[in-house]
Amino acid sequence: MIGVVGLNYWGPNLARNFAELGALSWLCDLDEARLEKAKARHPSATATTSFAEVLASEVEGVVIATPVPTHYELARQALEAGKHVLVEKPPAMKAAEIDELVALAADRDLVLMPGHLLLYHPGVRKLKQLIDDGELGEVLCVYGNRQNLGIVRTNENALWSLGVHDLSVILQLLDEDPELATAQGSSSIHPGVEDVVFCFLRFPSGKIAHMHLSWLDPHKMRKMTVVGRDKMAVFDDMELERKVTVYDKSPWKRAETYGEWQTRSGDIYIPKISTAEPLRLECTRFLELVAGDGDRIKVAQDGARVVRALEMLTDSLG
Numbered sequence: 001m002i003g004v005v006g007l008n009y010w011g012p013n014l015a016r017n018f019a020e021l022g023a024l025s026w027l028c029d030l031d032e033a034r035l036e037k038a039k040a041r042h043p044s045a046t047a048t049t050s051f052a053e054v055l056a057s058e059v060e061g062v063v064i065a066t067p068v069p070t071h072y073e074l075a076r077q078a079l080e081a082g083k084h085v086l087v088e089k090p091p092a093m094k095a096a097e098i099d100e101l102v103a104l105a106a107d108r109d110l111v112l113m114p115g116h117l118l119l120y121h122p123g124v125r126k127l128k129q130l131i132d133d134g135e136l137g138e139v140l141c142v143y144g145n146r147q148n149l150g151i152v153r154t155n156e157n158a159l160w161s162l163g164v165h166d167l168s169v170i171l172q173l174l175d176e177d178p179e180l181a182t183a184q185g186s187s188s189i190h191p192g193v194e195d196v197v198f199c200f201l202r203f204p205s206g207k208i209a210h211m212h213l214s215w216l217d218p219h220k221m222r223k224m225t226v227v228g229r230d231k232m233a234v235f236d237d238m239e240l241e242r243k244v245t246v247y248d249k250s251p252w253k254r255a256e257t258y259g260e261w262q263t264r265s266g267d268i269y270i271p272k273i274s275t276a277e278p279l280r281l282e283c284t285r286f287l288e289l290v291a292g293d294g295d296r297i298k299v300a301q302d303g304a305r306v307v308r309a310l311e312m313l314t315d316s317l318g
């Protein structure tokens with residue numbers, strides 16, 4: 001059974017999913033009013049304002065949906081109490097902190113799963129499948145666009161608020177640690193809070209990636225583009241029916257032109273993508289990992305890779 005901690009904006013979505021999966025048994029928030037509201041929705045769950053009480057309970061797993069600066073400490077306490085942990089993104093703010101959590105989880109054979117929602121999106125799974133099946137040929141570059149007008153935040157910059165999603169996807173698609181990760185941005189509204197950030201990453205294999213993150217933009221974009229040597233693919237989360245588009249386009253060397261490069265444009269096709277709720281798939285995955293199905297260590301290490309790259313980008317932005 002599962003306890004959900006932090007029940008303001010995002011936590012109730014997690015509580016709903018675990019309840020629907022028949023696994024919700026505890027609810028926890030420091031705020032009595034939020035706790036009451038959640039308890040009214042899930043009357044069979046035990047409600048408490050004490051995190052320690054959840055840790056002392058029979059729950060197997062703890063789901064942490066509290067503010068980012070609290071993630072590391074709460075996750076550490078939960079692992080030390082012998083609980084499996086699903087912690088919202090990013091699971092820690094420093095590479096040293098996530099390394100400690102990964103080691104603790106491995107040592108105790110516990111799940112440490114970061115809540116990188118997009119990794120469970122069927123559209124992103126499709127991109128990964130296209131890459132892994134070799135359909136796109138050698139991947140040359142990947143870039144993400146996450147732009148909109150608003151919400152203007154004061155507590156987190158665009159890299160931390162928007163970029164963590166795309167970073168988790170890029171690192172999962174390429175399955176490599178970047179050797180270089182730099183970011184540049186500007187703070188036009190609140191001093192010290194970057195509202196526009198451009199990131200560049202280079203990987204040991206030679207692949208490169210880019211992220212454009214902004215809440216000061218005329219376009220609402222949630223897009224990830226993968227350019228392969230044989231084909232190109234785009235995941236567009238703003239599209240309802242065309243979540244993924246595959247372009248049979250590539251550079252092409254025709255024998256009769258004596259090695260001169262040309263471009264080749266073939267069919268464009270739209271694979272069918274499941275409409276399953278990514279959060280339901282994420283919660284299901286957590287329960288499977290808790291039950292012993294899947295590679296716990298890889299899931300934790302993938303989360304650490306995101307925090308490491310985030311630290312490199314944050315340092316260069318500063």
Ligand SMILES: NC(=O)c1ccc[n+]([C@@H]2O[C@H](COP(=O)([O-])OP(=O)(O)OC[C@H]3O[C@@H](n4cnc5c(N)ncnc54)[C@H](O)[C@@H]3O)[C@@H](O)[C@H]2O)c1
Nearest residue numbers: 006007008009010011029030031065066067068088089117
């Ligand atoms: N995956 C996604 O798409 C997605 C979307 C939104 C938010 N999030 C993540 O979810 C987390 C929560 O986001 P939010 O917007 O709901 O945050 P929030 O700040 O609005 O709410 C956090 C809640 O946690 C409670 N809390 C804080 N410390 C606590 C403690 N020690 N014990 C018990 N309760 C405690 C607070 O009282 C509050 O109700 C963040 O990490 C955020 O990054 C993820």
